[in-house]
Amino acid sequence: MSPLRSIVILQGYRIRPFRPEDLEEVERINRVFLPENYPSYFFIENYRRFPNSFLVAEGEKGEVVGYVMCRVESYYVKKVTILLGHVLSIAVSKRHRRRGIGKALMIKAEEGLKGYGADAIYLEVRVSNDPAILLYEGLGYKKLGILPSYYADGEDGYLMYKIVDDSVSEEMVWDALGKRVLR
Numbered sequence: 001m002s003p004l005r006s007i008v009i010l011q012g013y014r015i016r017p018f019r020p021e022d023l024e025e026v027e028r029i030n031r032v033f034l035p036e037n038y039p040s041y042f043f044i045e046n047y048r049r050f051p052n053s054f055l056v057a058e059g060e061k062g063e064v065v066g067y068v069m070c071r072v073e074s075y076y077v078k079k080v081t082i083l084l085g086h087v088l089s090i091a092v093s094k095r096h097r098r099r100g101i102g103k104a105l106m107i108k109a110e111e112g113l114k115g116y117g118a119d120a121i122y123l124e125v126r127v128s129n130d131p132a133i134l135l136y137e138g139l140g141y142k143k144l145g146i147l148p149s150y151y152a153d154g155e156d157g158y159l160m161y162k163i164v165d166d167s168v169s170e171e172m173v174w175d176a177l178g179k180r181v182l183r
């Protein structure tokens, strides 16, 4: 087993790569549990470009109960290019929550993003979304600052990040993303 791979044990569930035939179910979970929805091509484009960080959680009958979708972005800071993994969307169906699925999806997505060379990982989250904020903080994410009126309904967001490669400093992450936030 590659040293990059972490072992995530989930009773009754399995994390596996997204497949195009999962699209309908992933879009359904996205529509039901998140106000931020995307056209089908956005899911497919992220799958095509970054298949190792687009994952689903599957229940015992093979049903999709959650997903995480990410991409990798490059930023030119302090005369070097750094790669930032961006967690675009994550959701777990309500009746399957608090069983470790969200955490397992994040850990596996981080693994995929590191495999693409990500130096740090970031995401946006509503300031009111305590379950998600606690999940991310538990995984070592920190708040970079507030994204004023980031969401369509006017709610503020937090931009949260985690450095996954020691060659990148907090200052570099700030140079890449700091202009988006208020501190």
Ligand SMILES: CC(C)(COP(=O)(O)OP(=O)(O)OC[C@H]1O[C@@H](n2cnc3c(N)ncnc32)[C@H](O)[C@@H]1OP(=O)(O)O)[C@@H](O)C(=O)NCCC(=O)NCCS
Binding pocket: 033, 034, 090, 091, 092, 093, 096, 097, 098, 099, 100, 101, 102, 103, 104, 124, 125, 126, 129, 130, 131, 132, 134, 135, 136, 138
């Ligand atoms: C956020 C979300 C993905 C978490 O999924 P989940 O499978 O329930 O999360 P996990 O069971 O892996 O929880 C891991 C940790 O996160 C924290 N956490 C998750 N849900 C929580 C809640 N409702 N209250 C408090 N802490 C919570 C806990 O620290 C938990 O660890 P613990 O159960 O050992 O205490 C899920 O609540 C969800 O789909 N929400 C709707 C969509 C959404 O908000 N997505 C995030 C957008 S940024």
